Amino acid sequence: MSHEEPTRDARTSPEPASGSAPRTIPAESIPLARLDQDALRVISRLQRQGFEAYLVGGCVRDLLVGRMPKDFDVATDAHPRQIKRFFRNARIIGRRFRLAHITYGNRIVETATFRREPDLSSPDEPSVEAGLDEAGEGTPDDLLITQDNVFGTAEQDARRRDFTINALFLDPTRGVILDYVGGLGDLEAGILRTIGDPLVRMAEDPVRILRAVKFATRLSFRIEEHTWEAMVALAPQLARAAPPRVIEEVLRLLRSGTALGAMRMLRACGALRVILPEVDAYLGDRDDAAAQERADSFWRLLEALDSDVHAGFSPTTPVCLALLYLRIIEREAEIAASGEDPPDVVATAAKILEPVAQAARVARRDFSRALRIIDRQRRFTQPTSRRFRPLLFVLGEEFPESLDLFRLRSAARGQGWDLYEGWRARREMALQAKPEEIDAERRAARKRPRRRRRRGGGAEGSGPAEIPSTPP
Ligand code: ATP
Ligand code: MG
Numbered sequence: 286m287s288h289e290e291p292t293r294d295a296r297t298s299p300e301p302a303s304g305s306a307p308r309t310i311p312a313e314s315i316p317l318a319r320l321d322q323d324a325l326r327v328i329s330r331l332q333r334q335g336f337e338a339y340l341v342g343g344c345v346r347d348l349l350v351g352r353m354p355k356d357f358d359v360a361t362d363a364h365p366r367q368i369k370r371f372f373r374n375a376r377i378i379g380r381r382f383r384l385a386h387i388t389y390g391n392r393i394v395e396t397a398t399f400r401r402e403p404d405l406s407s408p409d410e411p412s413v414e415a416g417l418d419e420a421g422e423g424t425p426d427d428l429l430i431t432q433d434n435v436f437g438t439a440e441q442d443a444r445r446r447d448f449t450i451n452a453l454f455l456d457p458t459r460g461v462i463l464d465y466v467g468g469l470g471d472l473e474a475g476i477l478r479t480i481g482d483p484l485v486r487m488a489e490d491p492v493r494i495l496r497a498v499k500f501a502t503r504l505s506f507r508i509e510e511h512t513w514e515a516m517v518a519l520a521p522q523l524a525r526a527a528p529p530r531v532i533e534e535v536l537r538l539l540r541s542g543t544a545l546g547a548m549r550m551l552r553a554c555g556a557l558r559v560i561l562p563e564v565d566a567y568l569g570d571r572d573d574a575a576a577q578e579r580a581d582s583f584w585r586l587l588e589a590l591d592s593d594v595h596a597g598f599s600p601t602t603p604v605c606l607a608l609l610y611l612r613i614i615e616r617e618a619e620i621a622a623s624g625e626d627p628p629d630v631v632a633t634a635a636k637i638l639e640p641v642a643q644a645a646r647v648a649r650r651d652f653s654r655a656l657r658i659i660d661r662q663r664r665f666t667q668p669t670s671r672r673f674r675p676l677l678f679v680l681g682e683e684f685p686e687s688l689d690l691f692r693l694r695s696a697a698r699g700q701g702w703d704l705y706e707g708w709r710a711r712r713e714m715a716l717q718a719k720p721e722e723i724d725a726e727r728r729a730a731r732k733r734p735r736r737r738r739r740r741g742g743g744a745e746g747s748g749p750a751e752i753p754s755t756p757p
Pocket of ligand 2: 343356
């Protein structure tokens with residue numbers, strides 16, 4: 286990166302005025318070999334037809350900080366129909382955001398036409414429903430953007446993006462980076478800052494609060510003061526964001542390898558209270574000693590998760606859900622348990638998770654799997670019984686994910702490793718079992734007379750085993 290300009294003061298809003306020429310620097314620090322060759326082909330073809338075309342967004346940011354980009358997006362002033370004309374392998378997708386997908390083999394180069402921020406003050410704006418949330422409610426001066434599909438210039442396209450570091454253009458043909466919004470300086474200084482007034486930008490799309498947390502923790506960047514203040518002020522607005530987008534970002538944070546820092550930051554800015562109220566309440570207040578203990582063990586669980594993610598583990602959606610809610614559910618079930626009856630974990634899990642999953646449109650399959658993973662946890666530690674069929678248990682469909690969660694819990698508690706290893710070995714052995722052996726187990730499980738079913742035991746998938754065994 287060039288060091289030609291001094292680092293800007295994080296307190297001021299030093300964004301270049303709109304209409305001025307972009308700051309342009311040579312892209313010499315980016316090795317051409319790291320660029321996606323298909324994206325380069327798309328750009329070069331568009332430029333030869335007389336259009337502007339750049340690599341844009343996350344890939345330019347990642348290349349400049351030395352990370353491998355996840356994907357290479359192209360932005361151009363060619364309209365989708367024009368793109369389609371020049372590329373036989375292009376397909377127009379999306380109703381809200383019309384984009385071209387240009388396919389090379391099984392790879393896709395996402396090519397978007399420059400868009401501009403919709404003009405909220407204009408009643409004639411064709412594609413903006415200012416002031417209407419998902420339910421069609423809201424006040425006319427609401428800023429929530431519900432559509433965003435008005436074509437614009439490269440500069441307008443940069444300015445409608447969320448953070449300065451996400452709005453850089455790379456022209457691989459000229460070998461230059463174009464910066465309309467001060468993103469280069471912020472990248473150099475390690476600062477995450479919204480483009481424009483953070484209060485306006487976060488109100489337009491409160492999910493940007495979660496994106497800020499994601500980028501700041503992932504890149505170890507400091508959040509600029511006004512951006513942070515806006516996050517705190519507007520965190521309650523996350524209640525207006527579409528739940529599926531919110532849960533998607535939460536899942537990304539959990540899989541990021543920086544879940545601990547991210548969840549702490551979400552709590553600090555007040556977003557956790559809005560998006561995961563049960564988790565926030567479970568973590569309690571600072572002056573409540575019992576809650577502190579609960580919070581510490583939750584943070585340790587996230588620490589264990591991060592460490593496994595760094596080693597290559599990618600938690601599934603059911604594991605993520607189970608991880609977030611497991612202790613909340615177990616505690617609630619224990620409190621609700623009366624006298625001799627064991628805590629009804631499955632029923633409590635369903636009661637707590639169902640509304641969350643429904644609002645966020647979590648697939649039914651993921652939801653019920655999360656319930657089973659939570660229920661299976663007691664199997665790993667409780668004493669054995671004649672009626673438990675360990676072979677069927679370890680061959681159960683949800684066993685690997687249940688064991689993933691048990692491993693994370695063991696790591697967080699610093700105990701249970703012997704149990705974990707025992708169950709893992711048992712699974713390995715069971716995978717070698719002969720089909721006749723498994724059939725015999727199934728028949729035996731079916732034959733056994735059923736005693737009184739445990740309340741809520743309907744989610745059982747591994748036969749009528751009521752009491753688990755200890756592992757070998
Ligand atoms: P990642 O590496 O996680 O994919 P990214 O920066 O590529 O990070 P994407 O969600 O893939 O993020 O989005 C691509 C680009 O689109 C971003 O870099 C940003 O410029 C723009 N963008 C995405 N979401 C928003 C948003 N909610 N508001 C404004 N701009 C956005
Ligand atoms: Mg991306």
